[in-house]
Amino acid sequence: MKVDKTYINILKEESQEIRDILVKITSKNGGHLGPNLGVVELTQSIIEVFNLPKDKLLFDVGHQSYVYKLLTDRKERFKTLRTKDGIGPFSDPKESEYDFFIAGHAGSALSAGAGIAVANPNEKIIVVIGDASIANGHSLEALNNIGNNIKNLIVILNDNEMSIGENVGSLSNFFGKLMISNAYMNIRKDVRSVISKGKVGIQVKSLLERIEHSVKQFFLPSSISETLGYQFLGVIDGHNIEELIKNLTIAKEMEGPVFIHIKTEKGKGYQLAEENKEKFHGISPFNPETGEVQLTGRTYSNIFGSKLVELAETDKDIYAISAAMVKGTGLGEYQSKYSDRCVDVGIAEGHAVTFSAGLAISGKKPYVAIYSTFFQRAQDQLIHDVGLQNLPVRFIIDRAGIVGEDGKTHQGIHDINIFLTMPNYRVLAPTTGKELAEIMEFSKNFEEGPLTIRFPRGSAFELEENLELKFEIGKWQEVKKGEKNLYLATGSMLKEVINIKNQLLEKGLDGAIVSCSSIRPLDESFILREFSKYENIFTFEDGYKRGGFGDEILNFLNKKKIAININIIALESVAIPHGTRNILLEEYGLRGKKLIERIEDSINGEK
Numbered sequence: 001m002k003v004d005k006t007y008i009n010i011l012k013e014e015s016q017e018i019r020d021i022l023v024k025i026t027s028k029n030g031g032h033l034g035p036n037l038g039v040v041e042l043t044q045s046i047i048e049v050f051n052l053p054k055d056k057l058l059f060d061v062g063h064q065s066y067v068y069k070l071l072t073d074r075k076e077r078f079k080t081l082r083t084k085d086g087i088g089p090f091s092d093p094k095e096s097e098y099d100f101f102i103a104g105h106a107g108s109a110l111s112a113g114a115g116i117a118v119a120n121p122n123e124k125i126i127v128v129i130g131d132a133s134i135a136n137g138h139s140l141e142a143l144n145n146i147g148n149n150i151k152n153l154i155v156i157l158n159d160n161e162m163s164i165g166e167n168v169g170s171l172s173n174f175f176g177k178l179m180i181s182n183a184y185m186n187i188r189k190d191v192r193s194v195i196s197k198g199k200v201g202i203q204v205k206s207l208l209e210r211i212e213h214s215v216k217q218f219f220l221p222s223s224i225s226e227t228l229g230y231q232f233l234g235v236i237d238g239h240n241i242e243e244l245i246k247n248l249t250i251a252k253e254m255e256g257p258v259f260i261h262i263k264t265e266k267g268k269g270y271q272l273a274e275e276n277k278e279k280f281h282g283i284s285p286f287n288p289e290t291g292e293v294q295l296t297g298r299t300y301s302n303i304f305g306s307k308l309v310e311l312a313e314t315d316k317d318i319y320a321i322s323a324a325m326v327k328g329t330g331l332g333e334y335q336s337k338y339s340d341r342c343v344d345v346g347i348a349e350g351h352a353v354t355f356s357a358g359l360a361i362s363g364k365k366p367y368v369a370i371y372s373t374f375f376q377r378a379q380d381q382l383i384h385d386v387g388l389q390n391l392p393v394r395f396i397i398d399r400a401g402i403v404g405e406d407g408k409t410h411q412g413i414h415d416i417n418i419f420l421t422m423p424n425y426r427v428l429a430p431t432t433g434k435e436l437a438e439i440m441e442f443s444k445n446f447e448e449g450p451l452t453i454r455f456p457r458g459s460a461f462e463l464e465e466n467l468e469l470k471f472e473i474g475k476w477q478e479v480k481k482g483e484k485n486l487y488l489a490t491g492s493m494l495k496e497v498i499n500i501k502n503q504l505l506e507k508g509l510d511g512a513i514v515s516c517s518s519i520r521p522l523d524e525s526f527i528l529r530e531f532s533k534y535e536n537i538f539t540f541e542d543g544y545k546r547g548g549f550g551d552e553i554l555n556f557l558n559k560k561k562i563a564i565n566i567n568i569i570a571l572e573s574v575a576i577p578h579g580t581r582n583i584l585l586e587e588y589g590l591r592g593k594k595l596i597e598r599i600e601d602s603i604n605g606e607k
Helices: 005-029 033-037 040-049 067-070 110-117 135-147 169-194 202-219 243-254 273-274 302-312 332-337 349-359 372-387 415-418 433-443 493-499 499-508 526-535 549-559 579-586 592-603
Strands: 056-060 125-130 155-159 233-237 258-263 318-322 340-346 365-371 393-397 426-428 451-454 477-480 483-487 511-515 518-520 536-544 567-571
Touching: 005 033, 005 040, 005 067, 005 243, 033 273, 040 067, 040 125, 040 155, 040 243, 056 110, 067 518, 110 125, 110 135, 110 155, 135 155, 169 415, 233 243, 258 518, 302 318, 302 332, 302 433, 318 349, 332 340, 349 365, 349 372, 365 372, 372 393, 372 415, 415 426, 415 451, 415 518, 415 536, 433 451, 477 493, 483 493, 483 526, 493 499, 493 511, 493 536, 499 592, 518 549, 526 549, 526 592, 536 549, 536 592, 549 567, 567 592, 579 592
Parallel strands: 056 125, 125 155, 155 258, 233 258, 318 340, 318 365, 365 393, 393 451, 426 451, 483 511, 483 536, 536 567
Antiparallel strands: 426 518, 477 511
16 A cells, blocks of 8 residues: 655654644643653554544543544644643543543553444444553453454554553563564465465475464464454554554454554653653653653652651561552652562552452561552452451552542542441541651551551641641541531641631631541540530541541441531532642632631531
């Protein structure tokens, strides 16, 4: 197939323009720069070959869809990427007809694509999936089901040898070996050509076929193109537009399912991102000339990681487990010092949980550090493999609460409710950085069952020196004395309540402020001793109201047949969009003026 060279040159010029725009916008707004720099030519080629949005394109994961947004119907709004009321960070059908399925978490595109393809047999369904996402269990289930069954599905493996950090595991090695699969394809063609001419005897024919099979098993482990029932194309240079258009056009005319393996470079075309792929996978606003990010104070993730390194120096039973986010969860130093006790399982949260259960039942002390939003992917294992056996696994829930610009698929607002419904789990939410360090010290020798420790994104909050607290499980601590009103704050909400204490005083709403890092177990003695002293009792949490911290207190009061009204300040069960964390906390009534208004409305009987 011939491709117009002049037009190819135009597309190449467009590629550089796209990369310039990506760097310019993400340097201001932050975002997933590296993955998008790597799929520029691929996205251009898909748009050239297929009839979108009649044909449908799905990304796994949607953070590599910036180029697609830019080239479809969102070019004029692209500067609003990841800002409040602007275009979102992932694929979202509510944003555009070109986005057919939401894509924030890894592993969904193949299953969704298969269903869409069955429902739309006269359209081509294209799934672009990364080499880390395809190793996810959800993806493997879909690959197994799709083979031989769905003729209008095209799967494009975007192989850049990276997830968020480096890829891990045998499947990553498998795709590395596929790089030489063209050698196998040439041998296969030559062998079958000789056989087809009919000039060989039965024994020679059998020998040649065995040689072909042996070569195939060497070059194509698992033989994805035939054993699973796919037509195979590849390996293709993912930055060669001419080759991409040629092969995508061939795939479009083939009866599928078709599996195309392309090789790309994460961060392509921007030297700083090419040299530091992990940093630029997802990055905060940065200086485009130097790549430097504005430094913030010490984060909760930093405190967790440093403390775990300290604990592991004297306790050889401590293991750290991550699901493709070693550095993001603060485990970078731990991995460097104790690589034999740091296990990155890749995008496989369910496996991470059950693996940790195996460690715990064998007498080890596993710490499983995963972002709150991704713990949702392991509920069965959390219940069946850890909770029912009451195993002492320590779960570190990073990015708990509202996270900000990554939007509704990544807000960490389900974890309190999830863990409070599971048997045997203790749920802790440190209110300061110092308290997190104390909880980590406590957790080392806690063997009574699973323990969850949740904390937000960003810099750690600390109390004034004269307000030092000492953590004790099942105990709450008074930070400020007061009468009439009782304010019970867990996790990051202690900071928010303390920040409005002067305004509350001015409005006649002064009261006692209590730090409640222990969500389960509750401080039952405090409840029985103190609640009757106050006219108004408030709870504050950065998760959903139903099934949360406040509900846990209400259930305890009901059990004790104590009739006391509790004003729960939390999130209603709605999807929280993208925007800065500061803006979203204010808008949803968990910060500043809006938080004060919610307190006033509760006292005045308004909702």
